[in-house]
Amino acid sequence: MRILNSRSTRALTAAITVGLIATGCASDRDKDENKSGAKDTFVFGAPGDPASLDPALASDGETFRVTRQAFEALLEHESGGSKLIGGLAEKWSSNPEGTVWTFNLRKGVKFHDGETFDAKAVCANYDYWFNWKGTYQSSAVSYYWQTIMGGFKANEDKETPKANYKSCTVKDDATAVIEVFEPSANLPGGFSLQALAIHSPKALQEYAKQQVTEAGDAITYPKYSQEAGTVAGTGPYKITKWNKGNKEVALERFDDYWGEKAKVKNLVFRTIDTEEGRRQALQAGDIDGYDLVAPADIKTLEGAGFQVPTRDVFNLLYLGMTQEANPALKKPEVRQAIAHAVDRENIVKTQLPEGGKVATQFMPDTVAGYSENVKKYAFDTAKAKSLLAGAGASGLSVDFCYPTEVTRPYMPAPQDIFELVKADLEKAGIKVNPKPKKWNPDYVDAVEKGGCALHMLGWTGDFNDGYNFIGTWFAGYDKQWGFKNDKVFNAVKAGSLQGDPTKRTDLYKAANEAIMEYLPGLPLTSSPPAIAFGKNVVPPKVSPLTQENFAEVSFK
Template sequence: MWGQEVVSVVRRKARLRTAVKTAAALLALSLSACTAQPAPAPSSSAPAATATFNFGTGADPMGLDPALELDSESFRVTRQVLEGLVTVDATTGAPAPSLATSWQELQDGLAYSFKLRQNVTFQDGTALDAAAVCTNFNRWFTLPAALRGGGNSTAFKQIFKAFSDDAKNSVFKNCTAMGPSDVTIELNSRLSGFLQAMTLPSFAISSPAALTSMTADTLTASVSGHPVSAYGQHPVGTGPFRFTSWQNGKVTLSANQNYWGTKGEIGVLNFITYDQPQIRLQALEDGTIDGYDPVTPGDFDALVKNGEQILQRDPFSVMYLGINQAVPVMADLKVRQAIATAIDKQSLIKAFFIDGSQATSQFIPPKLSGFNNAVTGYGYDQDKARKLLAESSYRGEPITFYYPTNVTRTYLPTPEKVYAEIARQLTAVGFNIKPVPVPWSDDYLGKVTSPGDHALDLMGWNGGYADPDNFVGPLFGTPNGEFGSHDPQLISKIDRARMLPNGPDRNDAYQSVNTQIVQTVPAVPIAFPISAVALSNKVATYPVSPVLNEVFNQIKLAK
């Protein structure tokens, strides 16, 4: 087990080695452009991809229907198979052409028109057209209640607020095919981050034929206790890779020879799950895999010593401690304040996160508008925490603390160690902590985001696009089972902020949202973590992305 001093030594050594490479991908803050030019057409004479590439991951996907999942391992796979109307520009973070070559904002932000790319087919041979796009939007809008989960469990709910059975409260109005290659999306209210939201992998366009033939809206199977449909086990899109198989901790994809864009060099792509960091590291060292994600702080010394590459992502996620106010004692503000004050964030980051990770008192990263420099949060003060606890209604009741095991997340490299240290700090000020370890593969995500007895939980949020709403909207924009609270004023503030045009008023609105979250403590933000990918020397370039938009046809292999 790594001690704090040992980790620091490893980091100091790692900083001195030139083998460590840092990705300098920047996220643009000005993301309001409404038009784009088509991407250049790829050469059709490129040779067929033949290489096999094996990539280690920290967990299995939850499912492969991106409309119904929110975890990064599911999206890692579906990003290869499916595409959306727009994608993320690797340099600026702005929306860039994908299945749409250009777009235009209409009616002062109440509608958007898209021009679709010509001669694109889904991997089952059916054509991409405006009707196919609308089939997907209409499916998301009319999802059966059984598929929606609780709170903000689908991206559609996070972005558009409501489904067709509550149409008056939905931001989405309709999708209309204006011609074979022209589609218009109408909204009931302005959504300034609409184009940015469309870059999310959740809004990738599936083959309508596959959705029908594999009964995508009927959950007939289970993956590690998580319900999925037949389509959720065999997605069909327009992307550079086709789904081949998923079994025994390995997802296999093959190159889509009919792909409209750059096909890349990889013919067979395997994502292989290793839930323990040391096993991933060993697999890279012995050549079983060609890369893995995520790197833990304890990996650095061995990776550098062996001459492997480490690519660090710019921080664009937040790790936090969730607090469930549906558990009666957690409804007491002083109890929540005592929790926030008892946590020494700096010691956690120094011991368990990659160098450069930053402590935080708010959920919106400092690169985005809405970050509030005036918000300082609750500083670490054990005496103050004890005083707050003594003044509260807490009388020593067991506090159930859920944390994931057998997993490594980009926002939480070593969850068991982070849990142990936070539990120690809370116990030191008078809390009676009851540990509830839950294997990630036992639907940890579902358990802590649904109503239940979890008083505390370890979680994180990976940013998907460069807009402050992406960080506070999904977590606090509607009541949800993780936090067990209903704060109409906070929800109203978030709703207002997301509709304002980009500018000072919107920035002020999100700063106000930040302030209220700090004051009411529905959760305790702890860190903006840096994450990293390890790669063998087989890899010449890798498309590292702060928002994890890493599509493997962009990998260049060493000659």
């Protein structure tokens, strides 16, 4: 999510960016053909930098966009869809209780460093994560492990969730058995996450020699995760270089890949953090595709012959409220006032592609568990002012963090959306103190640690289960929200423990109703993000989960 001061500034920045790209890459383009004349390099314009080359340490889509090409999990999603299929496990099953998961693994799979993939490798990974200590136990570092598997062998903080991971057992070379203490709606979907993708055991030994460190709100990630050379997965591409100065990650086809080989030899992810910059780079031929196309650019690009497929809606943008960061937010009338102050329909009309929707709850209507009976908060500035006055909060002043240097699938125009929300709040008499922070890592870390009273953030589903949305935020105390409410927590957890799909859906509906009655934050919108490709590109199948497999890409 990037922020600049004005449209004219963004246009100037984009022009400079494209100029630099064109100058810096001319020689590369001259070399970008093999002897047969076919292009050997596909360059994709990403909205933001990855945080890490080790997906286990990340929770952001830009990291996973890169690592997904190099790492594979036990399970995956079908190309272009949300159905779970085999990944490194050809088959999987569980006991009736959902606490014992058996994976029949693929044979003949090699890691990028030459190591052999087998059940020992699977267990080495899960046991490695389970035994993390120190800053690795911070939710900003091990977010997904804690979300899916709970805490660690020895929790060091009372707020760290209880461990649900029990063990990983090698039944034979091609069979791994993972046990958990309690059934969870996060399984089996969690086994498909990039954060739980499988690394070479040899690489894990090198990882263990380094540490994540923390000073205040700043987290320093280990060297191995910030430069190519150590990380090793099993995917169709291997990571060969991360040039942070040029905001570029380079990958090369892995010729020993067990499945269908990548069609293009070289894959490059280049960060261009403005919408205009990405569009102009595509039009100039300096990149071959980019994500998060500005709604106003879709028809222009299509009219010029570019390909601009739109994904299905599977995301949510929300206005987060951190009660412990501002005591006024503990009053329900204040949270309700903020909800009534924001014109969400205006955001949809002016900022989102066709198909965008106002969000009424913390999941899109494409997910089972969406309820038509949640409490609604219509746009009403006068009511917002009245609620503030009744709560003794007239003239409320609140810090509002917003991210810079990135764009997200659920938020195609971050600066513009921030300005709209800010203006709405000010019309209701709320003084907004802007707090800009660079997306990676400053903004994400500050939000997850509860340092932002108001903030804009969102979620693209990892897999198709309601708990992947509401369970992400409201299954228990979370610093990002800074509240404790057993009615909400218990309603959310009840769905996660129900094995019957129909009953689980009904429990998710009840949970959504409890959440919106309490109103910990304000769901804003859901957006169908568009992705663009060059005229000469045969694109991959686009994914509602934004999990495109670039090994499918080729050139016409």
